[in-house]
Amino acid sequence: MILQIIDICYLIAVVLFIVGIKMMSHPDSARKGNSIALSGMILAILASFLTPGLDNLVLILIAMALGTIGGIYSAKTVQMTAMPQLVSFFNGMGGAAAALIGLVEYGDLPVDDIGKGAVLMSSLVIGSVSFSGSLVAMGKLQGVLKDIRINKMLGFAVLGIAIALAAYILASAAPQPTLIYVLVVLSLIYGLMFVYPIGGADMPVVISLLNSLTGVTAATTGLLYDNKVMLMGGILVGSAGILLTLLMAKAMNRSVSNILFTSFGGGSGAAAAGQ
Amino acid sequence: MEAIIEYISTNQQELYIFILAIFVGVEVISKVPTVLHTPLMSGSNALSGVVIVGSIIVLGKTDPANYLALSLGFLAVLLATLNVVGGFAVTNRMLEMFKKKPGKK
Numbered sequence: 001m002i003l004q005i006i007d008i009c010y011l012i013a014v015v016l017f018i019v020g021i022k023m024m025s026h027p028d029s030a031r032k033g034n035s036i037a038l039s040g041m042i043l044a045i046l047a048s049f050l051t052p053g054l055d056n057l058v059l060i061l062i063a064m065a066l067g068t069i070g071g072i073y074s075a076k077t078v079q080m081t082a083m084p085q086l087v088s089f090f091n092g093m094g095g096a097a098a099a100l101i102g103l104v105e106y107g108d109l110p111v112d113d114i115g116k117g118a119v120l121m122s123s124l125v126i127g128s129v130s131f132s133g134s135l136v137a138m139g140k141l142q143g144v145l146k147d148i149r150i151n152k153m154l155g156f157a158v159l160g161i162a163i164a165l166a167a168y169i170l171a172s173a174a175p176q177p178t179l180i181y182v183l184v185v186l187s188l189i190y191g192l193m194f195v196y197p198i199g200g201a202d203m204p205v206v207i208s209l210l211n212s213l214t215g216v217t218a219a220t221t222g223l224l225y226d227n228k229v230m231l232m233g234g235i236l237v238g239s240a241g242i243l244l245t246l247l248m249a250k251a252m253n254r255s256v257s258n259i260l261f262t263s264f265g266g267g268s269g270a271a272a273a274g275q
Numbered sequence: 276m277e278a279i280i281e282y283i284s285t286n287q288q289e290l291y292i293f294i295l296a297i298f299v300g301v302e303v304i305s306k307v308p309t310v311l312h313t314p315l316m317s318g319s320n321a322l323s324g325v326v327i328v329g330s331i332i333v334l335g336k337t338d339p340a341n342y343l344a345l346s347l348g349f350l351a352v353l354l355a356t357l358n359v360v361g362g363f364a365v366t367n368r369m370l371e372m373f374k375k376k377p378g379k380k
Contacts, residue, residue, distance in 0.1 A: 017322055018299060024318045025307035031370045034318055038363045041325065045359075048328040054335035056345070063334070063349050067356025075364030080372065086365055087317045090324075094358035098326045100351035101333045104344045108336075115282030204313065211320045214358075218326040219296075223289055225329055231289060232296050233325035239300030240319050244312065251309045 002050055009047030010229035016040025017233050021240060044229045088138040088207045091214050095130030098123050098217035099184060105224060106180050111173050116224060121166040123220035124180070125187045130213040132191030137207050140200045148196050152261060155193035162186040202259045205248045209256075212241025314369045321362025327355035 017040045023033025054060075071090070078086045102124035109116055139145035165183050169176045198206055215237025222230025249256045283290065307315055334348035 017325075018303060021300075021315075021319060021322070022303040024315050025304045025311060027308065027311060027373065030311060030314060030373065031367065034314075034363060034366050034370060037318060037322055041322070041327075041359055041363070044325060044328055045331070048331045051332055051335060054332075056334055056337060056339060056348075059345070059349055060331055060334050060352055063352035064356045067353045068360045071357045071359070071361030072364050075361050075368060078365065078368075083317070083365060083369060084313065086361070087313075087320055090358045090361045090365070091320045093354040093361075094320070094324050094326055097324075097330050097351040097355035097358065100347050100354070101326070101329050104333050104337065104347045104351070107344065114278040115286070118282075204316070208312075208316045211316055211323060214326075215319070215323040218323050218329075219293070221326055221329040223286070225332060226289070227328060227332075228292065230325050230328050231292055233322055235293055235296035236300040236303075237319045237323040237325075239297040240304045241300075241316075241323075243301050243304055244307070244316055244319070247307065247309075248312050248316075251312065 002052060006047045006050050007228075009043050009050075010227070013040040013044040013047070013229050014232045016043065017236060021236065044233075047229075082142070084204055084207060085138045085141045088134045088141065088203075088210070091207065091211050092131045092134030092138070094214040095127045095134060095210070095217060097127075098214070098221050099127030099131060099187075101221055101224075102127065103180065103184070107175075107177075111175055114170055117170045118166075119220050119223045121170065121183070123217045123224065124184060125162055125166060126213050126220070127217040128184050128187035129191040129194065130210050130217060132188040133195040133210050133213075134191075134207065136192055136195040137203050137210065140195070140198075141203050143200070145196075147199060150193050150197045152197070155190060158186060158190045158193060162190060198259060202252075202254065205245055205252070205254070205256065205259055208241055208245040208248055209260075212238050212245060215239075215241055310373070314366055314373070317362060317366040317369060321359055321366055324355055324359035324362055327352065327359050330355045 016036050020033045020037025020040060023029040023036060074086060102120050105120055109120060136145060162183060165179060169179050195206055215234045219231050219234030219238060222234055246256060249259060304315060330351035334352050337344045337348050
């Protein structure tokens with residue numbers, strides 16, 4: 001019975017997500033859309049507490065209380081001009097959470113389950129890239145980090161090594177507790193190398209892309225647990241994020257490939273001109 | 276190769292959701308005006324915090340004696356909550372700004 005209730009709650013939550021995003025794309029209903037999406041999220045969180053055999057409830061509640069306080073405090077006190085940085089920071093936290101889930105789950109997953117293993121690896125890699133990339137984007141918008149030229153090929157090489165390592169871990173069909181951390185480190189480095197050479201003025205577009213990546217990690221985590229609300233919500237954000245990235249680049253009269261794959265786009269000064 | 280085909284056939288339902296959700300995501304925001312780009316990015320960022328569901332489950336399933344997994348899971352719940360709560364709060368503040376200055380472009 002409980003399982004059915006959870007499923008129904010997740011279903012309603014997904015509908016609320018879709019309606020929320022839909023309303024958020026019209027100026028008149030945008031605020032209402034945000035509240036609707038929020039109510040869907042609250043419903044999904046409450047439903048996940050019903051999961052049978054849930055332990056460590058005190059720890060979960062402490063972590064959620066700390067996160068809530070931190071989130072509300074930083075959102076209320078941030079300067080209007082610093083909002084894109086904060087969005088980037090929050091996005092990085094989501095990616096990190098997905099990567100951490102992957103790390104914890106790796107210990108429990110049977111090594112011969114290649115399908116789930118591959119899903120786990122992708123959530124680990126994409127989550128880590130999104131985390132370090134978002135933090136660099138935040139630093140650039142804040143003006144803390146300077147533009148550095150990094151050869152794109154070097155970045156792709158790191159990504160290639162990471163993918164090869166993930167494939168090796170999968171194929172070895174034995175627990176690789178050390179290599180999994182190496183994989184995370186490589187992914188973090190790729191995130192840095194991916195965002196570092198992009199000019200500060202183009203950061204909003206990059207943040208949108210990283211946001212879409214975080215959505216994809218939420219979806220892959222959903223695949224890992226056969227959890228429909230995470231799958232649907234994550235893919236929704238992933239595809240909406242990609243389209244939004246294209247639209248934002250178009251609004252700036254730039255093409256996405258131009259932003260991502262040529263070294264310097266613009267100065268880091270005009271960064272906050274995100275909207 | 277066999278493993279991939281087997282994975283596809285046992286997870287058909289998920290794959291259908293996957294593909295349909297891609298189209299839904301594109302469809303719902305296809306007409307967004309330029310002024311709403313940043314709030315929408317922030318709002319969808321808050322939604323990607325749905326990973327919090329997974330982090331609650333992972334921490335809830337962890338053996339209380341496994342301190343490493345416990346602390347990683349704790350961190351995951353904390354960060355995901357930051358993403359969700361902060362994301363929605365900051366989006367709300369951005370949209371508040373729009374309300375006060377309706378003529379703002």
